[in-house]
Amino acid sequence: MGSDGQNWYLGLTYDQWVPLSVSGPTPAARYKHAAVTVDGKLYIIGGSRNGRYLSDIQVFDLKCLTWSTIKLNSGVLPATSGHNMILWENKLLFLAGHSKDVSDTVTVRFIDLQSYECGVIETFGKLPVARGGQSVTFFGSKLIMFGGEDQHRRLLNDISVLDLETMTWSTVETTQTSPAPRFDHTAALHADRYLLILGGCSHSIFFNDLHVLDLETMEWSQPQLQGDLVSPRAGHAGVTIGDNWYIVGGGDNKSGVPETLMLNMSKLVVSVLATVKGRDPLASEGLSVSSASLDGENFLVAFGGYNGKYNNEVYVMRPKPRDVLHPKILQSPAAEAAAAASVRAAYALTKPEKLDLSEREDTSFKEVHVDSTQQNLLAEISALGEQKKVLESSLADVRAENVDLRNKIEDVNTTHADLSKELQSVQGQLISERSRCAKLEAQIAELKKMLESMQSIEEEVQALRKEKSELERDMERVSSVQKQGSGGAWKWITG
Numbered sequence: 001m002g003s004d005g006q007n008w009y010l011g012l013t014y015d016q017w018v019p020l021s022v023s024g025p026t027p028a029a030r031y032k033h034a035a036v037t038v039d040g041k042l043y044i045i046g047g048s049r050n051g052r053y054l055s056d057i058q059v060f061d062l063k064c065l066t067w068s069t070i071k072l073n074s075g076v077l078p079a080t081s082g083h084n085m086i087l088w089e090n091k092l093l094f095l096a097g098h099s100k101d102v103s104d105t106v107t108v109r110f111i112d113l114q115s116y117e118c119g120v121i122e123t124f125g126k127l128p129v130a131r132g133g134q135s136v137t138f139f140g141s142k143l144i145m146f147g148g149e150d151q152h153r154r155l156l157n158d159i160s161v162l163d164l165e166t167m168t169w170s171t172v173e174t175t176q177t178s179p180a181p182r183f184d185h186t187a188a189l190h191a192d193r194y195l196l197i198l199g200g201c202s203h204s205i206f207f208n209d210l211h212v213l214d215l216e217t218m219e220w221s222q223p224q225l226q227g228d229l230v231s232p233r234a235g236h237a238g239v240t241i242g243d244n245w246y247i248v249g250g251g252d253n254k255s256g257v258p259e260t261l262m263l264n265m266s267k268l269v270v271s272v273l274a275t276v277k278g279r280d281p282l283a284s285e286g287l288s289v290s291s292a293s294l295d296g297e298n299f300l301v302a303f304g305g306y307n308g309k310y311n312n313e314v315y316v317m318r319p320k321p322r323d324v325l326h327p328k329i330l331q332s333p334a335a336e337a338a339a340a341a342s343v344r345a346a347y348a349l350t351k352p353e354k355l356d357l358s359e360r361e362d363t364s365f366k367e368v369h370v371d372s373t374q375q376n377l378l379a380e381i382s383a384l385g386e387q388k389k390v391l392e393s394s395l396a397d398v399r400a401e402n403v404d405l406r407n408k409i410e411d412v413n414t415t416h417a418d419l420s421k422e423l424q425s426v427q428g429q430l431i432s433e434r435s436r437c438a439k440l441e442a443q444i445a446e447l448k449k450m451l452e453s454m455q456s457i458e459e460e461v462q463a464l465r466k467e468k469s470e471l472e473r474d475m476e477r478v479s480s481v482q483k484q485g486s487g488g489a490w491k492w493i494t495g
Contacts, residue, residue: 012318044057188245
């Protein structure tokens with residue numbers, strides 16, 4: 001879609017994605033980048049393409065529909081993927097992510113939007129372990145980090161809080177059942193009290209569950225969603241406008257999710273807003289979605305992603321204004337207790353009961369006579385106890401081996417998925433190169449035909465030159481004869 005002056009967005013249909021026609025050069029296609037909108041401009045930093053981390057800073061002007069590149073006046077921004085970016089005062093804060101700049105703990109960097117200077121912010125307290133694929137959520141003057149995957153591919157489900165006023169990290173102890181360790185999930189804050197975690201994946205499982213952390217009581221719960229089903233996904237993107245959480249894209253390493261969902265966080269009701277076809281860029285993993293305010297109206301802006309090929313298109317949606325409801329994430333204390341109880345009960349069913357094999361004193365007997373038969377029985381019990389300890393030790397060894405095998409299988413599955421993505425990208429590039437080669441071969445054939453025709457023309461030119469040369473010689477002979485004839489007649493007259 002082209003721009004109509006600088007108010008092109010006013011004619012958009014509600015709840016429909018529209019691709020934008022961009023003027024001038026565009027940035028490299030990518031996924032797992034970071035994005036944020038500031039004053040009608042979309043900032044894109046880093047990401048990954050063909051297994052290579054990126055470090056560029058791209059800016060898309062939503063009024064003029066043009067891209068530009070920011071060159072830093074000082075400082076270096078390392079190539080990073082799977083990081084987070086938020087706006088704090090007049091700076092972009094850049095947190096965590098995978099890069100070749102090895103650090104044991106999460107690094108916080110900044111980019112000053114006025115001076116275009118970049119640097120590292122010193123943080124204090126209990127710094128979280130370095131990671132990528134985590135979520136970072138704004139909460140007042142704090143940032144809440146959940147989950148991710150560390151440098152050793154260990155999955156995390158911890159909560160760390162960064163106080164932006166003091167730049168101090170702290171860890172949070174929660175109660176009830178935490179979400180399973182995961183990365184590439186989405187998170188949102190509702191009613192300045194509830195942290196919502198949706199989807200994500202381990203190395204072998206893709207999730208579609210919703211977990212809620214009450215930031216006042218630090219208790220986890222897992223309420224049931226109503227409305228349309230949420231398919232398992234990771235690498236999706238989400239942004240909130242009022243009570244509504246808009247969730248776009250994601251996938252399961254096999255196919256992308258074509259639906260754009262709206263989750264009403266007050267009612268916990270999911271509805272499908274839009275559906276795209278096939279391998280549309282909006283059905284990608286690792287894309288970004290941001291909320292931009294244009295003339296006082298909110299718009300969704302999506303960029304990038306991977307769905308068999310890397311994308312760099314910009315899409316916008318004009319969400320239909322919805323009624324604002326009072327927060328009812330858990331409808332009542334009784335409902336909250338019931339939800340928490342149901343989660344505890346569900347997990348309790350998965351815990352094996354422990355048998356109490358300790359000897360119990362029978363208080364009805366104060367003295368027992370032990371004969372030889374009882375002594376033999378006690379000896380057998382003692383022997384069985386020793387055998388039990390040996391079996392338990394063997395069982396523990398087998399379980400440890402199973403854990404190692406599962407980790408290796410997960411590693412192989414992840415490597416296979418990464419190689420499959422890389423293969424699909426290379427195949428796409430190969431098809432493009434084959435098409436280009438076919439065009440070049442056709443052009444070469446045309447040039448050969450032209451060359452052959454030029455050779456025949458040159459032979460004709462040579463023949464004409466030869467005829468011209470012979471004609472000129474004939475004309476010289478004729479002229480010479482005429483001169484001789486005219487001279488003899490003159491002599492005869494004068495003589």
